[in-house]
Amino acid sequence: WAAGGGVMHACGHDLHMAGLAAVGRAARTLELPVPLLALLQPREEGVDSGARDVVEEGGLRGVDAVVAAHVQPQLPAGVVAVTPGPVNASIDEFVVTVRGQGGHSGYPHTVTDSVLALSNVVVALQQLGARRVDPVVGIACMVNQLRAGTANNVVPDTATGSGTVRTMREDDRQRAHHAIRDIARHIAIAHGCTADVEIVPGEPPLVIDDHLATRALVLLEEMGHLVTADFRSFGSDDFATYGSHARTLMAFVGTGAEAGGLHDATFLPDDSYVGLVADALVAGYCAAVE
Amino acid sequence: WAAGGGVMHACGHDLHMAGLAAVGRAARTLELPVPLLALLQPREEGVDSGARDVVEEGGLRGVDAVVAAHVQPQLPAGVVAVTPGPVNASIDEFVVTVRGQGGHSGYPHTVTDSVLALSNVVVALQQLGARRVDPVVGIACMVNQLRAGTANNVVPDTATGSGTVRTMREDDRQRAHHAIRDIARHIAIAHGCTADVEIVPGEPPLVIDDHLATRALVLLEEMGHLVTADFRSFGSDDFATYGSHARTLMAFVGTGAEAGGLHDATFLPDDSYVGLVADALVAGYCAAVE
Numbered sequence: 001w002a003a004g005g006g007v008m009h010a011c012g013h014d015l016h017m018a019g020l021a022a023v024g025r026a027a028r029t030l031e032l033p034v035p036l037l038a039l040l041q042p043r044e045e046g047v048d049s050g051a052r053d054v055v056e057e058g059g060l061r062g063v064d065a066v067v068a069a070h071v072q073p074q075l076p077a078g079v080v081a082v083t084p085g086p087v088n089a090s091i092d093e094f095v096v097t098v099r100g101q102g103g104h105s106g107y108p109h110t111v112t113d114s115v116l117a118l119s120n121v122v123v124a125l126q127q128l129g130a131r132r133v134d135p136v137v138g139i140a141c142m143v144n145q146l147r148a149g150t151a152n153n154v155v156p157d158t159a160t161g162s163g164t165v166r167t168m169r170e171d172d173r174q175r176a177h178h179a180i181r182d183i184a185r186h187i188a189i190a191h192g193c194t195a196d197v198e199i200v201p202g203e204p205p206l207v208i209d210d211h212l213a214t215r216a217l218v219l220l221e222e223m224g225h226l227v228t229a230d231f232r233s234f235g236s237d238d239f240a241t242y243g244s245h246a247r248t249l250m251a252f253v254g255t256g257a258e259a260g261g262l263h264d265a266t267f268l269p270d271d272s273y274v275g276l277v278a279d280a281l282v283a284g285y286c287a288a289v290e
Numbered sequence: 291w292a293a294g295g296g297v298m299h300a301c302g303h304d305l306h307m308a309g310l311a312a313v314g315r316a317a318r319t320l321e322l323p324v325p326l327l328a329l330l331q332p333r334e335e336g337v338d339s340g341a342r343d344v345v346e347e348g349g350l351r352g353v354d355a356v357v358a359a360h361v362q363p364q365l366p367a368g369v370v371a372v373t374p375g376p377v378n379a380s381i382d383e384f385v386v387t388v389r390g391q392g393g394h395s396g397y398p399h400t401v402t403d404s405v406l407a408l409s410n411v412v413v414a415l416q417q418l419g420a421r422r423v424d425p426v427v428g429i430a431c432m433v434n435q436l437r438a439g440t441a442n443n444v445v446p447d448t449a450t451g452s453g454t455v456r457t458m459r460e461d462d463r464q465r466a467h468h469a470i471r472d473i474a475r476h477i478a479i480a481h482g483c484t485a486d487v488e489i490v491p492g493e494p495p496l497v498i499d500d501h502l503a504t505r506a507l508v509l510l511e512e513m514g515h516l517v518t519a520d521f522r523s524f525g526s527d528d529f530a531t532y533g534s535h536a537r538t539l540m541a542f543v544g545t546g547a548e549a550g551g552l553h554d555a556t557f558l559p560d561d562s563y564v565g566l567v568a569d570a571l572v573a574g575y576c577a578a579v580e
Contacts, residue, residue, distance in 0.1 A: 104525070105453065115433050142395045152384075163395065
């Protein structure tokens with residue numbers, strides 16, 4: 001099933017395709033109670049993501065439920081996770097630009113230091129996880145890029161930090177956007193500077209339909225598989241986009257860590273996982289039909 | 291006196307040269323009690339500074355005192371400052387490299403975040419001014435460059451901050467170096483990271499000889515000039531290098547702010563300052579002879 005040419009995205013996508021092909025072939029031999037549509041999507045991890053294209057081109061017209069299975073090395077080999085509620089996070093990028101009045105590093109009293117202000121902003125943004133969001137769900141807010149200055153002895157006018165904020169719920173997401181702006185701007189002002197905050201929305205949270213999850217879990221158990229309803233991650237997936245248009249189910253198929261992590265060049269799980277992915281998709285279909 | 295061709299360093303150096311030439315011409319008509327040597331130095335603000343060349347080439351052999359005058363727009367026009375003790379700061383550059391374990395911004399619990407650690411280091415370095423150095427003398431420690439990361443959603447392995455530390459006394463300087471290393475390393479460890487600190491020594495503090503300052507002040511007063519013994523700045527000057535080999539005096543000749551700041555393209559004080567610079571040099575010579 002693995003793609004030829006030695007080239008891979010290493011996220012298990014060709015394995016997912018193989019599982020879907022298996023389900024499609026089996027379905028052709030059956031009289032299905034409701035139609036089954038195989039959804040092949042471009043740019044699953046691109047910007048803008050391919051899921052938006054699928055929706056905008058009418059790919060979900062008349063569709064009641066969208067079901068997916070994704071391999072997951074964090075789960076033990078053979079365990080399928082079908083968790084109700086949020087299972088993947090929203091992801092939004094933000095850029096904080098702090099502006100001060102730079103100058104001579106020998107005259108600190110004549111400058112307002114954008115670097116010191118930005119550093120305090122980075123530290124203050126940790127309030128999001130510590131005080132702004134219910135910890136039973138949590139949040140991940142990280143500044144992953146810093147840029148400031150061109151000389152060691154010149155205080156720069158501006159300092160920039162950018163990163164990502166991930167939340168599991170839409171209201172936390174809005175709360176986080178507000179808090180990032182509020183914290184950055186006021187911490188900057190407290191240091192005599194100003195801060196502009198730009199937030200670029202990415203994928204929404206991936207929220208699994210309660211009925212689909214609980215029914216699929218029972219069906220997978222009945223098939224004899226090991227199951228859990230307790231796996232979530234702050235990874236993000238554009239599959240979440242479908243959640244605004246249909247009930248969604250994403251099952252995570254455990255491969256164990258031995259096969260390497262996602263996006264790792266060594267990630268090549270055994271052929272047997274094709275069947276497990278197919279079973280997860282079938283369980284989702286059956287849950288949606290009930 | 292201004293250099294031709296429209297090109298200038300804009301620090302008043304050609305004005306200083308003109309004042310020195312005036313003193314030299316006047317000296318040739320006199321019977322001086324002790325020899326006077328005109329010191330013309332290359333690379334006053336280069337790295338390594340020209341003052342080191344002058345010392346290493348034996349330019350100060352047999353010299354008891356080195357006297358300079360420097361224009362200073364921060365002082366009112368016509369006021370000459372001759373302050374005993376430290377008048378300019380040492381300057382040393384430092385680079386703090388924080389190393390963590392980067393990774394996926396959706397799995398914050400699996401990384402040790404070099405950006406967060408570095409931001410805390412920048413904030414913690416403010417302890418130098420707040421707690422580590424006697425505020426009657428003070429210190430200036432500023433991180434002026436930040437570099438970290440290449441993507442908004444990837445936690446970087448390393449984050450780098452660099453800047454300058456300026457002190458007025460050698461023992462504060464050594465204390466500051468120790469504190470920068472100590473603070474950066476331990477704050478980094480507190481965040482699960484490590485920090486390497488590199489410190490590149492620059493110019494020493496510029497310390498004016500008490501006798502030269504107090505005598506020159508009286509002599510300038512007697513010449514009818516406005517004087518002060520209360521001007522210091524955390525600027526740095528490689529003239530300080532001579533302080534390890536001879537008594538030093540640097541007088542600051544006020545030009546007022548109207549003429550633009552040092553290194554400003556509009557900085558072109560009036561011809562009359564040539565005479566004032568010459569008088570300051572003469573006062574320094576006379577003070578050294580006494």
